[in-house]
Amino acid sequence: MSAPAARRRVRRLNASMVVGGALVGLVVLAALVSFVWTPHDPVHVDPAHRLAPAFGGDYLLGTDKFGRDVLSRLMVGARTTLYVGIVAVGIAAVLGTPLGMLAGMVGGWSGELVMRANDLLFAFPALLLAIMLGAVFGASALTAMVAIGVATIPAFARVARGQTLSVMHTDYVLAARSAGRSRLAIALRHVLPNIASILIVQASVSFAIAILAEAALSFLGFGTRPPTPSWGRMLQESQELLFSTPRLAFWPGLAIALAVLGFNLLGDGLRDWLDPKLREGR
Amino acid sequence: MSVLTGSVLTVDALRIDAGAIPLVRDVSFAIGPGERVGLIGESGSGKSLTALSLLGLLPEGVRASGSARLDGVPGDLVGADERELSKVRGKRVSMVFQEPMTALNPVMRVGDQVAEVMLLHRTQPSRARALAAAVDLLDRVRLPEPKATARAYPHQLSGGQRQRVMLAIALANDPALLICDEPTTALDVTVQAQMLELIVELTAERDSALLFITHDLAVVATVCERVLVMYGGRVVESGDVYEVFTAPRHPYTDGLLAASDLSAVDERGRLRTIPGVVPGGGEFPDGCVFRNRCPRATDQCVQTPGWTGTPERGFACWHPVGGGQ
Amino acid sequence: MALYLLRRVAVFIVSTAVAAVAVFAFMAVLPGDPAAIALGVNATPEAVAAKRAEFGTDRPLAVQFLAWVSGLPTGDFGLSYVSGDRIGPQIADRLGVTLWLVLFGMLIATVVAVPLGAAAAVRHRSVTGLILSGLSQVGVAIPAFLAGILLVFLFAVTWQVLPSGGYTPLAEDPVAWFQQLLLPALSLGLVQGAVLSRYVRSAVLDVLREDFIRTARAKGMGLYRALWRHGSRNAAIPVVTVLGLQLATLLVGAVVVERVFTLPGLGSLLLDGVANRDLLLVQDTVMVLVVAVLAINFLVDALYVVLDPRLRDLSPRGAR
Numbered sequence: 001m002s003a004p005a006a007r008r009r010v011r012r013l014n015a016s017m018v019v020g021g022a023l024v025g026l027v028v029l030a031a032l033v034s035f036v037w038t039p040h041d042p043v044h045v046d047p048a049h050r051l052a053p054a055f056g057g058d059y060l061l062g063t064d065k066f067g068r069d070v071l072s073r074l075m076v077g078a079r080t081t082l083y084v085g086i087v088a089v090g091i092a093a094v095l096g097t098p099l100g101m102l103a104g105m106v107g108g109w110s111g112e113l114v115m116r117a118n119d120l121l122f123a124f125p126a127l128l129l130a131i132m133l134g135a136v137f138g139a140s141a142l143t144a145m146v147a148i149g150v151a152t153i154p155a156f157a158r159v160a161r162g163q164t165l166s167v168m169h170t171d172y173v174l175a176a177r178s179a180g181r182s183r184l185a186i187a188l189r190h191v192l193p194n195i196a197s198i199l200i201v202q203a204s205v206s207f208a209i210a211i212l213a214e215a216a217l218s219f220l221g222f223g224t225r226p227p228t229p230s231w232g233r234m235l236q237e238s239q240e241l242l243f244s245t246p247r248l249a250f251w252p253g254l255a256i257a258l259a260v261l262g263f264n265l266l267g268d269g270l271r272d273w274l275d276p277k278l279r280e281g282r
Numbered sequence: 283m284s285v286l287t288g289s290v291l292t293v294d295a296l297r298i299d300a301g302a303i304p305l306v307r308d309v310s311f312a313i314g315p316g317e318r319v320g321l322i323g324e325s326g327s328g329k330s331l332t333a334l335s336l337l338g339l340l341p342e343g344v345r346a347s348g349s350a351r352l353d354g355v356p357g358d359l360v361g362a363d364e365r366e367l368s369k370v371r372g373k374r375v376s377m378v379f380q381e382p383m384t385a386l387n388p389v390m391r392v393g394d395q396v397a398e399v400m401l402l403h404r405t406q407p408s409r410a411r412a413l414a415a416a417v418d419l420l421d422r423v424r425l426p427e428p429k430a431t432a433r434a435y436p437h438q439l440s441g442g443q444r445q446r447v448m449l450a451i452a453l454a455n456d457p458a459l460l461i462c463d464e465p466t467t468a469l470d471v472t473v474q475a476q477m478l479e480l481i482v483e484l485t486a487e488r489d490s491a492l493l494f495i496t497h498d499l500a501v502v503a504t505v506c507e508r509v510l511v512m513y514g515g516r517v518v519e520s521g522d523v524y525e526v527f528t529a530p531r532h533p534y535t536d537g538l539l540a541a542s543d544l545s546a547v548d549e550r551g552r553l554r555t556i557p558g559v560v561p562g563g564g565e566f567p568d569g570c571v572f573r574n575r576c577p578r579a580t581d582q583c584v585q586t587p588g589w590t591g592t593p594e595r596g597f598a599c600w601h602p603v604g605g606g607q
Numbered sequence: 608m609a610l611y612l613l614r615r616v617a618v619f620i621v622s623t624a625v626a627a628v629a630v631f632a633f634m635a636v637l638p639g640d641p642a643a644i645a646l647g648v649n650a651t652p653e654a655v656a657a658k659r660a661e662f663g664t665d666r667p668l669a670v671q672f673l674a675w676v677s678g679l680p681t682g683d684f685g686l687s688y689v690s691g692d693r694i695g696p697q698i699a700d701r702l703g704v705t706l707w708l709v710l711f712g713m714l715i716a717t718v719v720a721v722p723l724g725a726a727a728a729v730r731h732r733s734v735t736g737l738i739l740s741g742l743s744q745v746g747v748a749i750p751a752f753l754a755g756i757l758l759v760f761l762f763a764v765t766w767q768v769l770p771s772g773g774y775t776p777l778a779e780d781p782v783a784w785f786q787q788l789l790l791p792a793l794s795l796g797l798v799q800g801a802v803l804s805r806y807v808r809s810a811v812l813d814v815l816r817e818d819f820i821r822t823a824r825a826k827g828m829g830l831y832r833a834l835w836r837h838g839s840r841n842a843a844i845p846v847v848t849v850l851g852l853q854l855a856t857l858l859v860g861a862v863v864v865e866r867v868f869t870l871p872g873l874g875s876l877l878l879d880g881v882a883n884r885d886l887l888l889v890q891d892t893v894m895v896l897v898v899a900v901l902a903i904n905f906l907v908d909a910l911y912v913v914l915d916p917r918l919r920d921l922s923p924r925g926a927r
Contacts, residue, residue: 120622120629123900125859128893132633135881135889212750216863219752220878239756239867243764253753261748337825342732364829372827379825384818387837389916399826435916451826 017269020204023262027255031078040069042076043227064234064248065241073229074255080230081211081259084145084223088210089203091149092156097199099153100160101187105168115161118154126151126213134222141230144223148213152206159202163195170194197274204267208260215256231256289314289353290458290491291336291375296348296360298331298340298515305344306331306515312593313459315353318485318492320506320523322499322538326560328515329495330380333461335360336493337377338367353458373403376452378481380464382445386436392447393417393432399454419450423480442473446480453484460485461493466501478505499542503527508594511535514561514571521595529604531590531597534572570600578603611918612909619905626897627679631672634890640664641688644884662688662887679894689885697876697888698895704774705872708791708864709857715796716803716853723800724807729834731812740808746801751860755794755867762790772869791868795860799853806849807842814838844914851907855900 034042040058046067053062062070099118103111130139130147137143167173173190181189217223218232226233231252238248289312298306306328313319321329335346336359350359355370362370376399379385386395396416397409406412413432420428423446436444445465452460462481466474482505485492494505502509502523509526511519511534519532530536537556558575561567567574573583578601587598642658643650650658659665663674678685684694727739749757763771769790775783814820814834819841823833862874869875873892880888912918 116618116622119618119904120625123622123626123855123897123904124629125855125900127859127862128896131862131877131881132630132889132893135884135886136634136636208748215750216752216860220863220866235753235756242756242760246760246764249756249760253749253756256750256753257745257748260750261744264744264747339821339824368824368827368829370827371825377825379818379822381818385822387819387823387841389840389914390837398823402827437917448822451822 014269014272016265017273020262020265020267020269023258024266027078027082027259027262030075031082034072034075034079038069038072038075040072042068042072042229044068062247064237065245070234070248070251073234074231074251077229077231077234077252077255078259080141080224080228081214084141084148084214085207085210087145088148088152088214089206091146092152092206093199093203095150096153096156097160097195100157100162101164101191101195103157104161104164105183105187105191111161114157118157121151122154124151126210127216130213130217130222131220139217139222139225141224141228144214144217147217148210151213152210155206156199156202159198160195163198164191167191167194197270201267201271201274204263204270208263208267211256211260211263290317291353291493292349292351293332293336294349294351296332296335296346296350298328298335298344298346300344304515306335306346309348309512309515309517310593311510311517311520313491313493315458316486316489316491317508318482318494318506320502320509321493321495321512322497322502322509323512324497324538324560326562327512329512330463332512333377333463333493333495336461337371337375338362338364339371339377369403372399372451372457373405373455374457375459375461376455376457377461377463378445378448378452378465381468382441382448383468385448386444388436390435391432392434392436392439393420396420396432396447396450396454399451403455405455415454416450419454420447422453422484423447423450424476425450442469442477445469445477449477449480449484453488453490456488457490459491459493461495463495464497467496467498474501475504481505499527499538511538514566516571516598518572518599519597520593521591525595531602531604532572532599533576533578533601533603535597536603537575570598611912615905615908618908619901622901623898626901627676627894628672630890630894630897631675634886635668635671641884641886645688662686675890684891685887687885687888689883689888694888694891698873698891701871701873701876702895704870705858705861705865705874707777707788708795708861708870708872709854711788711792712795712799712857712861713850713854715792716800716857717850719797719800720803720807724804725811725834727804727808728811728815729830731808739804743801743804743808746798747805749798749801750863751795751798752863752867754798755791755864758790758794759867772867774870787868787870791861791864791870794867795857795864799857799860803846803849803853807846810842810845811838813845814842817841840914844911847907847910847914851903854903858896858899858903 044067046063049058049063049067050065064070064073099114103114103118105111126148129151130144133139133143133147167190173186176186176190214223214230215232215235218230219236221233221236223232224230234252235249235256238245238252241248291313293312294310296306296309297304309328309332311319321332323329331340331344334340336350336352338359340346346360348360352359352370352374355374357366359367359370386392393413393416396419397406397412400406400412400415401409406415417428417432420431425431425443425446431439431443431447436447439447445468449465460481465481466477469477478501481492481494484490492505494502496502506523509520509523510517511526511532513534519526519530519535526535527539530539534556537554540554541556543554556575557577561574569584569586570576570579573579576583580601582600585600587600589596589598590602591597640655640659641664642655642662645662646654646658656665663671666674675685682695682699684698686692687694687697723739723743727736727743730736730739759771762769770783770787771790773787775787777784811834815838817838819837820833823837824830828836861872862877864870865872865874866878873896877889877892877896879885880892
């Protein structure tokens with residue numbers, strides 16, 4: 001006898017999703033607005049207005065040591081963050097998903113091989129890959145994106161494989177297989193739609209990790225090159241002024257934390273929303 | 283129902299709710315020393331919840347009220363605090379659960395798990411003595427090579443063997459009451475009978491009373507002397523096993539018996555069933571809980587039927603099956 | 608059990624070999640000649656050729672690879688293209704700093720995560736649980752280097768109780784060593800602790816629902832005692848996996864934190880190598896980090912055997 005399902009929950013928006021969605025929305029909005037308008041030129045060096053204080057005069061959040069407007073740089077930085085995130089997660093999803101599905105559908109030693117290669121790739125974290133790529137090709141936003149993307153492949157492949165394995169044992173896939181549908185047709189018609197929701201969750205979580213990695217890389221000088229504003233680089237530039245002007249570290253730090261929090265919460269919320277059975281699971 | 287004197291367990295007006303949802307209502311019964319009582323009903327009838335409430339192990343968010351008193355325990359089991367209950371559980375009353383595969387800790391040796399219950403209640407003075415007693419118990423539940431088995435991990439035993447270990451744990455402190463919740467449902471048919479035999483034999487040896495929960499009428503008939511039939515969170519009929527099974531009064535009991543009789547068929551030559559399905563928790567009708575599935579239901583059944591007969595033998599129905607007593 | 612461990616060892620060895628090929632091949636792609644870079648733009652072709660012979664980069668790639676790989680197990684990592692110094696001792700020297708940092712960080716993470724996660728699980732229906740979960744969410748969102756900057760701001764700038772960076776070897780001055788390592792380790796450990804606490808929470812939640820916890824309570828154990836005695840080892844199995852992954856993350860996270868606190872660890876060695884285009888140094892450092900990650904994975908697999916008796920004999924059922 002099962003414990004009574006206290007209040008069977010319908011698909012209802014949950015708090016995580018709403019808060020996460022709002023934070024992500026804020027980042028996206030800032031990025032979009034920055035295309036058409038920023039309070040000041042984000043890269044304009046103005047020695048006359050070096051280190052202008054926040055909440056006074058022309059500059060809402062003040063200026064940095066080159067007299068550049070912090071708010072404008074944050075807005076354009078949001079663009080950089082999203083850009084790197086989208087490309088990196090895109091690379092990981094486009095390469096990792098089919099690999100995982102392949103491993104889940106084919107099985108045998110070839111599936112095993114894919115997963116072993118995957119495990120090996122796990123040993124090369126994004127940061128290490130980016131530093132290697134940077135050493136060989138010269139660091140840029142591109143090397144950072146590729147490195148983060150490649151390093152995220154295993155996460156997608158694992159999730160895709162796990163879900164594919166369970167979908168492959170469902171009645172409709174068994175029926176389709178016995179009806180002689182080709183593997184590709186089964187993959188596209190049955191497997192992919194069924195693993196899509198968990199992949200969306202994975203994408204949201206991976207996006208958060210990508211933001212963290214981009215910030216760390218820019219901080220080290222292995223990411224976005226100056227003068228393009230990036231939150232990680234803004235933090236790095238602020239470090240030498242930490243004693244005199246800590247607010248320069250505060251704003252980009254807050255932006256990174258809120259964006260990561262937003263994508264993590266969104267991922268958690270989506271997970272609950274898409275599949276209540278996965279609640280509490282991690 | 284009145285309270286029997288000299289009984290081991292006396293449950294009175296027990297009710298269990300999950301928030302606003304009623305799950306068990308007005309359950310009262312008593313079990314005498316060494317008596318073996320069956321509690322039968324389909325899944326969702328509230329029989330497992332009734333048992334769990336006696337140990338204070340209800341799932342989160344589920345609450346019991348009413349009264350359940352155990353001989354030799356000063357307070358009431360219902361609403362007792364964790365400290366009080368801990369002293370009772372495993373000592374005065376113990377339980378064997380349905381699923382033997384998951385009920386034992388996978389990373390702990392079987393012997394230690396048996397010995398633990400004796401050490402907890404200090405019925406054995408030392409770890410060494412408790413382990414020796416555990417080996418004896420494993421032997422008593424007829425596990426082969428008890429010494430080796432005591433050193434084994436649960437995954438090295440079969441389901442039937444694991445359930446014997448659970449029985450050994452449950453009986454280690456000679457409880458006044460043993461509760462078995464579908465202990466053989468998960469087992470192969472061939473080992474079921476041995477397990478049942480063992481339960482009867484070992485409880486008799488200790489003069490432990492037995493509350494045996496099952497949906498299997500044949501099992502009740504072999505193991506129990508008395509039976510309580512539950513449906514929709516209520517006891518709908520009770521009595522001596524032979525009487526209830528040969529002359530059921532409640533239409534639900536009647537239906538259960540007809541459905542389990544593999545030799546009887548209906549006019550179209552099919553096995554008999556009770557029409558409809560058991561509603562979910564809290565979705566039973568007002569009045570008589572069985573009226574939406576009952577062939578004999580009338581308008582009168584919107585009123586909750588009272589108890590007819592004695593606490594030992596009676597039923598709750600406006601239109602009982604069978605005639606004069 | 609032996610078979611299981613043997614398989615794990617084999618996986619470790621093969622992975623390491625493949626990783627070595629990958630790292631070497633990757634660095635060999637480099638568009639540029641280390642010899643030419645070392646000598647600058649004005650070098651004569653003869654000088655460059657001589658330098659190539661000195662570096663050994665005039666040999667076929669396969670020979671270069673074998674020469675490199677065969678030196679690794681003995682600690683012979685070759686000579687720096689830039690300084691000409693032996694790389695092995697440098698790595699050994701720097702590795703010590705990084706290991707202390709990672710060890711400290713892991714310790715802090717575990718000490719923070721286990722009680723927090725367990726409390727969040729046991730109280731998952733109450734406000735306390737919600738607050739604890741929210742706290743860990745915020746912690747997860749803060750990158751280690753940001754935590755480092757924050758800690759520097761608080762402890763070094765505002766209160767001036769701890770140094771903002773630098774490193775003193777343990778043997779020279781244990782007190783200074785500890786003070787200088789504390790903030791970097793905290794910035795790594797607190798953030799990883801937040802991540803870990805989420806896994807601890809879900810592991811404890813899973814265990815809470817286990818039948819054997821109910822069995823333990825039916826024996827007369829209190830909930831907390833049952834959780835500790837029967838739950839901790841079961842919950843440890845998934846947590847150890849995460850701990851292994853986290854050790855790897857910490858190792859790499861140390862690269863960034865070392866930069867924040869100007870610690871002379873493996874990470875700063877790697878970054879210096881990249882800045883100086885000292886490619887063999889980069890190749891060696893990356894290899895050491897990758898092997899460390901693989902070794903951690905291997906140790907985690909081995910630890911499973913200790914924690915989970917089900918893995919010890921591959922043929923279930925047969926009671927001995």
